[in-house]
Amino acid sequence: MNNKKGFTTTILHSDRLLQPEFGALHQPIHTAVTWGYEDVNGLVDVFQNKTRGYAYSRQGNPTVAALEQKVTQMEEGLSTVAFSTGMAAITSSILSLLKKDDHIIASSYLFGNSRSIMQTFIEIGIQISFVDGTDIENIKKAYKPDTRMVFVETIANPGTQVADLEEIGNYCSEHKLIYVVDNTMTSPYIFKPINVKASLIINSLTKYIGGHGNALGGSITDTGLYDWENFPNIAPVLRSQIPPALLGISQIRKRGLRDGGGTLSPEAAHSISVGSETLALRLERTCSNALILAHFLKEHTLVKKVNYPGLASHPQHKIASDLFRGYGGLMSFELSDKIDCLTFLNRLKVVIKSSNLGDTRSLAIPVAKTIFHELGAEQRKEMGIDDSLIRLSVGIEDIEDLLEDFTQALY
Numbered sequence: 001m002n003n004k005k006g007f008t009t010t011i012l013h014s015d016r017l018l019q020p021e022f023g024a025l026h027q028p029i030h031t032a033v034t035w036g037y038e039d040v041n042g043l044v045d046v047f048q049n050k051t052r053g054y055a056y057s058r059q060g061n062p063t064v065a066a067l068e069q070k071v072t073q074m075e076e077g078l079s080t081v082a083f084s085t086g087m088a089a090i091t092s093s094i095l096s097l098l099k100k101d102d103h104i105i106a107s108s109y110l111f112g113n114s115r116s117i118m119q120t121f122i123e124i125g126i127q128i129s130f131v132d133g134t135d136i137e138n139i140k141k142a143y144k145p146d147t148r149m150v151f152v153e154t155i156a157n158p159g160t161q162v163a164d165l166e167e168i169g170n171y172c173s174e175h176k177l178i179y180v181v182d183n184t185m186t187s188p189y190i191f192k193p194i195n196v197k198a199s200l201i202i203n204s205l206t207k208y209i210g211g212h213g214n215a216l217g218g219s220i221t222d223t224g225l226y227d228w229e230n231f232p233n234i235a236p237v238l239r240s241q242i243p244p245a246l247l248g249i250s251q252i253r254k255r256g257l258r259d260g261g262g263t264l265s266p267e268a269a270h271s272i273s274v275g276s277e278t279l280a281l282r283l284e285r286t287c288s289n290a291l292i293l294a295h296f297l298k299e300h301t302l303v304k305k306v307n308y309p310g311l312a313s314h315p316q317h318k319i320a321s322d323l324f325r326g327y328g329g330l331m332s333f334e335l336s337d338k339i340d341c342l343t344f345l346n347r348l349k350v351v352i353k354s355s356n357l358g359d360t361r362s363l364a365i366p367v368a369k370t371i372f373h374e375l376g377a378e379q380r381k382e383m384g385i386d387d388s389l390i391r392l393s394v395g396i397e398d399i400e401d402l403l404e405d406f407t408q409a410l411y
């Protein structure tokens, strides 16, 4: 079977094509920590990158490799390294490739923990400028000769701002900057960052790709578009052993995964693999549910404001329509002063009060009192986070039940 098959067909048949024992349709869960070699030269060759093989499960495992290959196929990329969590992937993308004094331009609308780890990187000597990534002009203004990387998310959480993805891609490729796109909120079914010239794609596999809230995981995919041969931070020992196109992802596997140690377990890789088979189906339903709910909430007299890229009133509605196959499952909304945010949430019966997103079930959380609580009132105000803001991750329930749940709770 070739790569020209459709998105879901490709994922469904991916394990089988690796020819597992007994004609199994899934890659088995390989729990071995280490691999033995009949001839010690085989082990030596693996260590010297002369042949592809397995040595120790921290840096490579066949069950995890099968998932990595699926993510590569979904993203139409070159190669993928999986991690224990999305955060381990994000940390490794920076730790593996940048040095003290290198400069990153990052979107100011980042996932809270991503913003927080960036703060830690600043403390150990990496320079980071946070700018509003919805307008390329802000990226241009922040550029310096030692800028090495631009880091953005597709749809930001919880405000749903959409980055100026295509313009940033053009700018990064002109200036030879590593363009990192966190595709978690869209997933490769809705958006392929390779189409806007991304260099590296991050996915939290915990969210839509795994999709069932039962396994943590993360990944970095190299699209093959960045010129690693001329990147100054590649370790000399790798240059002598690895083909130029694979220098970036190899350094990520060695420094980020092998040395960093944020390894995905084979059990979690299996759960995520199975979950990913229905990514397209789940997202079709999620996007359809979310668009209907966004319109419903926007019309409701007790709702002050709805943030969802699928609404014509959204500031980046046009970019989202041009680039995405759907508008995703994440929205946020502010309530009118006539209704208390926590009272409203407690009335919901189908929607679960929970901090995750990208689950099959609809999940809601009061933003100011939970995920943005640590920031304090002043910084929340600066970021436009209203005290009544609710983040909603829309699931695949029957839309009638979701509409009924919101209708009975909004009074």
Ligand SMILES: *Cc1c(COP(=O)(O)O)cnc(C)c1O
Residues within 6 Å of the ligand: 085, 086, 087, 088, 111, 114, 153, 157, 182, 184, 185, 204, 205, 206, 207, 216, 217, 218
């Ligand atoms: C959840 C999330 C992450 C972190 O992923 P984990 O798997 O929870 O570590 C990173 N980026 C975005 C956009 C996310 O939503």
